[in-house]
Amino acid sequence: MFLSHLSLTHYRNYRHLELDFTQPLTLLQGSNAQGKTNLLEAIFFLSTSKSVHAVQEREVVDWQAGEEPIPYCRVAAQTQLDGRTLELEIILTPRGDGINFTKQVQINGVNKRSMDLVGLMRTVLFLPEDIKLVDGGPAERRRYLDIALCQMDGAYCRALSAFQRVVTQRNSLLKSLREQELSPTAPAADAQLAFWDEKLVQHGALVMARRHNFIRILEVFARDRHAELSGGQEQLALNYLPSFNPGMLADPEFELYCEGLLPEMALPELEPAQVADAYRRKLAARRRREIGAGTTLYGPHRDDLRFLANDRDLRAYGSRGQQRSAALALKLAEVRAMTDSTATAPLLLLDDVMSELDAQRRSTLLSVLADVPQAVVTTTDWEDFTPEFRRRAQLLHVSAGTVQPYQQATQPG
Numbered sequence: 001m002f003l004s005h006l007s008l009t010h011y012r013n014y015r016h017l018e019l020d021f022t023q024p025l026t027l028l029q030g031s032n033a034q035g036k037t038n039l040l041e042a043i044f045f046l047s048t049s050k051s052v053h054a055v056q057e058r059e060v061v062d063w064q065a066g067e068e069p070i071p072y073c074r075v076a077a078q079t080q081l082d083g084r085t086l087e088l089e090i091i092l093t094p095r096g097d098g099i100n101f102t103k104q105v106q107i108n109g110v111n112k113r114s115m116d117l118v119g120l121m122r123t124v125l126f127l128p129e130d131i132k133l134v135d136g137g138p139a140e141r142r143r144y145l146d147i148a149l150c151q152m153d154g155a156y157c158r159a160l161s162a163f164q165r166v167v168t169q170r171n172s173l174l175k176s177l178r179e180q181e182l183s184p185t186a187p188a189a190d191a192q193l194a195f196w197d198e199k200l201v202q203h204g205a206l207v208m209a210r211r212h213n214f215i216r217i218l219e220v221f222a223r224d225r226h227a228e229l230s231g232g233q234e235q236l237a238l239n240y241l242p243s244f245n246p247g248m249l250a251d252p253e254f255e256l257y258c259e260g261l262l263p264e265m266a267l268p269e270l271e272p273a274q275v276a277d278a279y280r281r282k283l284a285a286r287r288r289r290e291i292g293a294g295t296t297l298y299g300p301h302r303d304d305l306r307f308l309a310n311d312r313d314l315r316a317y318g319s320r321g322q323q324r325s326a327a328l329a330l331k332l333a334e335v336r337a338m339t340d341s342t343a344t345a346p347l348l349l350l351d352d353v354m355s356e357l358d359a360q361r362r363s364t365l366l367s368v369l370a371d372v373p374q375a376v377v378t379t380t381d382w383e384d385f386t387p388e389f390r391r392r393a394q395l396l397h398v399s400a401g402t403v404q405p406y407q408q409a410t411q412p413g
Contacts, residue, residue, distance in 0.1 A: 001344050002080045002374055003043065003121065009074040010065035012038035013401035021376075023394035025369065027385060028378045029406065030398035036378035039398070040125060040349045042075050043376065046088050047123040047347075048147055049105065049114035057092055058101045070094075073101070079121050081344070086120055115157060122151045122338055122346035126331040126353055133330065134314050134323040138304040145211050145305065148334055152341045156210045160300075163203035167296050170196040175294040189291055197283050200299060205276035207300040208246055212270045214337070215240045215305065221333035222326075226309070228364045229325045234309040236326060243302035246270060247278040260306060260313055324356060332368055348375040354384035 002024075008017040013035045028036050041052045045060070054060050065071040076089040087108050092101040105112050107120065132140050150157035173196060177189050219238040226236035245254040248267050256262045282298050283290075290297050307314040307326045314323050339345045348369070354362055366389055369375050378398075379385065385393075395406035 001082075001121065001347065003077055003347055003376075004080055005078040006039070006043065007074070007076040008039075008042055009072070010062035010068070011042050011073050011075050012060055012062060014038065014042075015062060015064055015401060017401075017403060019396075019403055021374075021394065023392070024372070024374050025389070025393035026376045026396065027382075027390065027393040028376065028396050028398050028403070029380070029382055030378075031380060034398045035401045035403075036398050037127070037351050038401075039403070040127075040351050040376060040378065043077070043121075043347065043349060044123055044125045045075055046077050046090060046117070047121045048151065049090065049103075049117050050147070052125065052127070056100070057103060058094075058099065061092055061101065077121065081120070088117065088121060090117075115154075115161070118157060119151045119154060122342065122344065123349055124148075124331055124334050124338065124346050125349040125351070126328060127351045128353075128355070130327045130331065131320065131323050133327045134307050134318065138302075141305040142301070142303055145214065145303075148338070149210055149214055151346070152338055153210060156207065159203045159206040159210075163200070163207055163300065166196060166199045166203060167299065167301055170200060171295050174290055174296065177291045178294040181291065189287065193287070197280070200283070200296070201276050201279045204299045205246075205272045205279055208242055208279075208303070209270040209272045209275050211300065211303060212240050212242070212246065212248070212267070216267060216269065217337050217340075218330065218333045221336040222329045225332045225364075225368070226325060226329035229329055229361050230309075230322075231360050234322070234325075236329060237308040237311070238330075239306040239308065240267075241304040241306055242300070243298045244282040245278060246275040260308060260311070321356075321358075325361065328353070328361075328365070335372065345373045348372050350375065350377045352378055352380065354379060 003021050005021070006017070006019045008014040028039065030036050041060075045051055051057060051060055061071070061073040065073060071094055073092040074089065076087070079086045079088065087106075089106040091104045091106075093104070094100075095102050103114065105114050105117050107116060133144055146160055150160065170193070173192060177192065215238050219236075222238060223236050226234060239257065239260065241258055245251060248254070248270055249257055253262060279298070286297065307318070307323075307330075309318060309322055309326065312318070314326055318326070335346055335348055353365065357365065362384070366386065369377070369389075382390065397404050397406045
């Protein structure tokens with residue numbers, strides 16, 4: 001896969017951009033707040049149909065779009081995939097309420113769902129704030145797993161979407177049952193929950209099994225990358241922490257695993273049917289508790305992921321440098337896992353990654369980039385990269401939402 005062209009209209013601070021990518025490595029240099037991160041975010045938007053930073057999609061629309069007869073935002077790209085050309089496009093147009101925008105997705109000029117876009121141009125994006133994957137809340141880590149897996153596995157994406165809808169419906173019923181308990185004529189809770197329980201198990205079991213198996217694969221690659229980044233001083237482990245024991249360990253062992261006391265234990269691969277059996281038993285055993293809470297307490301919406309270095313939880317005990325190295329090792333492992341799973345290497349997007357890395361980690365990262373089919377990297381300082389790297393890369397300068405080639409006569413070094 002190769003991203004050959006990117007087109008932006010009224011996206012963030014880009015009023016209009018037409019950019020050709022001519023080399024496997026592209027280095028974008030510019031001062032802060034000039035649009036480097038926005039460009040990476042636009043590529044990621046086309047890859048996942050979701051914005052990195054925006055809470056609402058109207059936030060990515062350039063304010064100057066209001067000067068158009070019909071305000072709009074357009075992000076489009078041309079990619080080469082397995083010898084064929086794909087034209088990907090997202091257009092945001094106002095709905096008329098002055099607040100919300102309608103998203104239209106096109107693939108080769110044909111209207112499609114957002115879900116159809118995911119996985120066509122796979123990307124792995126690393127941002128400075130990705131340290132929150134280690135020190136942030138569980139929702140950050142679940143979102144990371146979902147974005148990565150949806151790009152690789154359409155069945156996972158469909159199951160996740162269905163599970164989220166079921167949770168909403170089931171939570172509404174649980175709240176209703178909690179209120180009905182005050183009435184002696186209320187119908188039996190078991191009968192009312194049976195349908196939604198089975199839907200919850202059907203979709204949730206697949207999501208949990210896929211997450212568990214993906215983390216097993218990630219851990220192998222991340223451990224190697226982290227060892228390189230730490231100069232062999234630390235060994236990284238990834239622990240998948242579901243909200244109930246999905247059948248991968250005996251109960252006492254599972255409790256020790258969740259406490260981080262069995263970080264080195266080789267866990268077996270999980271099958272959705274195995275998880276489904278454990279999930280049904282858990283829901284049946286904790287029915288009264290869920291009704292009392294008025295919400296679904298068990299399932300992939302309560303999952304978490306833990307990072308351990310030399311058996312120490314990095315969220316609680318890791319330094320900022322250790323946490324950053326673990327997050328970077330995870331993203332580099334994702335590149336390898338995605339390549340093995342799909343037989344196509346993803347596009348690697350790195351935003352100002354060198355700024356907080358020491359010489360050892362910089363050298364390791366540059367060696368990794370040499371093996372990636374395509375990467376787009378940003379920096380504020382040309383000298384963060386070796387002259388050899390710069391000679392191999394397409395050099396671009398970003399300033400105030402414009403991108404210009406960095407001329408050979410004025411190249412650094």
